[in-house]
Amino acid sequence: MDDCRFFEELISTSLDGELTETEERALSAHLQSCEHCRAYRHALLAITEAERDALPPPPRDLTENIMAAVRKAPAPRKKALILAFPRRAQALAAMAALVILAGWAGTRLLSPKGASESAAAGISPQTMRIAAAPAAAPAAGMEPAEEESADNRPMMVFDAAAPEAAMDAAPLPFLLIDADGSERAGADGSALWSLGEPTDAPVPERKPDYILRDTAGALLWQLWEEGDSVLFRENGDGLLRRAEAGSFWEALGELS
Amino acid sequence: MTKEEEMAVIARVLRGDTDAFAALVTENQQRAYHLAWRMLGNEADAADAVQDAFLKAYTSLGDFRGDSRFSVWLYRLVNNVCIDALRRKKRWETLPLEQEDEEGESWELPLADTGPDPQELLERAADREAVRAAMAALPADCREILSLREIGGLSYDEIAAALRLEQGTVKSRLNRARKKLCQLLTKSGNFSASGPSKKGKEV
Ligand SMILES: [Zn+2]
Numbered sequence: 287m288d289d290c291r292f293f294e295e296l297i298s299t300s301l302d303g304e305l306t307e308t309e310e311r312a313l314s315a316h317l318q319s320c321e322h323c324r325a326y327r328h329a330l331l332a333i334t335e336a337e338r339d340a341l342p343p344p345p346r347d348l349t350e351n352i353m354a355a356v357r358k359a360p361a362p363r364k365k366a367l368i369l370a371f372p373r374r375a376q377a378l379a380a381m382a383a384l385v386i387l388a389g390w391a392g393t394r395l396l397s398p399k400g401a402s403e404s405a406a407a408g409i410s411p412q413t414m415r416i417a418a419a420p421a422a423a424p425a426a427g428m429e430p431a432e433e434e435s436a437d438n439r440p441m442m443v444f445d446a447a448a449p450e451a452a453m454d455a456a457p458l459p460f461l462l463i464d465a466d467g468s469e470r471a472g473a474d475g476s477a478l479w480s481l482g483e484p485t486d487a488p489v490p491e492r493k494p495d496y497i498l499r500d501t502a503g504a505l506l507w508q509l510w511e512e513g514d515s516v517l518f519r520e521n522g523d524g525l526l527r528r529a530e531a532g533s534f535w536e537a538l539g540e541l542s
Numbered sequence: 543m544t545k546e547e548e549m550a551v552i553a554r555v556l557r558g559d560t561d562a563f564a565a566l567v568t569e570n571q572q573r574a575y576h577l578a579w580r581m582l583g584n585e586a587d588a589a590d591a592v593q594d595a596f597l598k599a600y601t602s603l604g605d606f607r608g609d610s611r612f613s614v615w616l617y618r619l620v621n622n623v624c625i626d627a628l629r630r631k632k633r634w635e636t637l638p639l640e641q642e643d644e645e646g647e648s649w650e651l652p653l654a655d656t657g658p659d660p661q662e663l664l665e666r667a668a669d670r671e672a673v674r675a676a677m678a679a680l681p682a683d684c685r686e687i688l689s690l691r692e693i694g695g696l697s698y699d700e701i702a703a704a705l706r707l708e709q710g711t712v713k714s715r716l717n718r719a720r721k722k723l724c725q726l727l728t729k730s731g732n733f734s735a736s737g738p739s740k741k742g743k744e745v
Pocket residue numbers: 288289290293316320321322323324
């Protein structure tokens with residue numbers, strides 16, 4: 287006797303048009319000889335059809351209501367991170383503001399490449415204003431280091447040790463997705479903000495080897511493995527950082 | 543809307559043209575609403591959830607990189623909003639979402655020894671109501687995956703990414719969901735075309 291359980295799954299998959307050719311041939315051969323599976327397939331087709339019939343029409347004013355809410359909402363920004371993690375928002379906004387202000391001051395000091403990259407990343411003056419607003423009261427330990435920005439190193443305006451101390455200690459659960467789409471979860475990705483060093487290396491042209499998302503599905507970081515190091519950048523701001531691979535993965539903690 | 547049109551609309555919204563967002567709403571709201579309705583089981587909650595999800599999509603539109611269809615990204619937001627809503631309603635405890643045991647499901651496909659001939663009764667109007675009730679009785683993870691597939695029209699790849707599942711699990715969970723639905727309908731006796739024939743006893 288054929289294994290009908292196996293074919294039941296194929297029947298389900300066939301409704302979705304996701305069978306391989308081999309599977310399709312095997313299934314149709316089985317269906318010819320198995321009344322049970324024919325009936326099962328028939329039932330699933332009928333259910334699917336009835337399911338579609340059963341769906342209620344959306345309320346008439348749905349579009350209007352959605353758009354009314356949207357018009358009242360703050361404009362979308364590149365730094366959605368601030369929305370996603372409100373408890374971290376102040377520290378992050380302050381940090382972003384410092385980076386941006388330093389970037390402002392240091393624009394002409396940046397290599398042409400660096401400048402075009404931040405343009406490509408879409409950091410508009412409007413974004414800067416939004417991000418800069420909470421910086422009136424910068425978090426402790428995040429005072430800009432004037433000498434450093436004068437020293438042509440705008441990306442290192444805060445003490446590397448300070449962000450950890452200044453930020454809320456709330457963990458940042460994340461998902462690490464590799465190029466095949468398989469995902470692993472980590473408990474806390476907040477170390478990313480203090481890992482490694484900014485680098486002038488070009489952003490790799492190939493697709494990232496990994497992306498790291500917060501658990502709400504927002505894309506936060508793109509990661510490339512390069513020899514013994516990991517290049518990574520936060521989505522939207524285009525600042526590429528480099529960290530030694532071992533310490534990078536260690537800082538991300540155990541993945542499951 | 544083609545992918546290019548979609549990205550063009552998104553670019554306009556990001557440049558400050560809020561009203562351009564309406565095109566994304568009209569294009570996707572029906573499916574999003576149906577997804578939410580499936581998850582939440584009533585129309586008022588579904589409308590709220592869809593509104594909430596579109597609002598989230600709007601405020602975080604800058605994060606959308608175009609590596610999936612906008613609809614897929616949106617459905618994921620809808621899904622999350624619905625799960626939050628269910629949690630808030632404290633109905634969560636009764637909804638077995640975290641069943642990892644794809645294979646070890648103990649229920650059997652019911653065998654309708656004297657059921658009506660599916661062929662005859664396929665178009666019965668009561669079927670719709672029966673399906674509605676059976677859907678509501680499904681575990682949340684089954685409803686979720688069926689909805690993404692059948693309402694959202696997501697491919698297995700897209701479902702795997704949205705629900706963070708292996709491809710194999712997508713297949714087996716979809717089948718489990720459908721089988722369960724079939725079982726619930728047979729049990730209810732109100733659905734004309736459910737249940738395999740008696741020949742299936744050996745299964
Ligand atoms: Zn069979």
